[in-house]
Amino acid sequence: MKKLMVLTVVLFMVMGIACTKGHELNKRAGDYSVAIRIDKNPPVAGKNSIQILITDQSGKVVTNAKVVLAYSMPAMPGMPAASYTADATLAGNIYTATVDYSMAGPWDNEVKITRGDKTVSTKFTVDAK
16 A cells, blocks of 8 residues: 555656646737747756747748847846847747856847848746746
């Protein structure tokens, strides 16, 4: 009976870990819908993988855009501002970029989408732990 109880507890722990979701956001950038998923929830200081799905007004997935993720942290006492960019690469229908939040705290992010000669963007903030 005791082994069954331990097995049940371990099973629930494994299921909980397997079912955890990343940090997800839905934003608008011009005429596009932008679904953003960060692999860690909450995002952490260090490397985080970001997946971006872009759809147009008709719901069609956009796969012919240049996507850049700019991320920054404002200056704080005794610390200069930090500003970085990451080019997203397309794999299937998803654009993927890796960001490296150099420290815990609030990070301002901007997804810049260029298609043809038009660039639109959307912003979001994450609090890296």
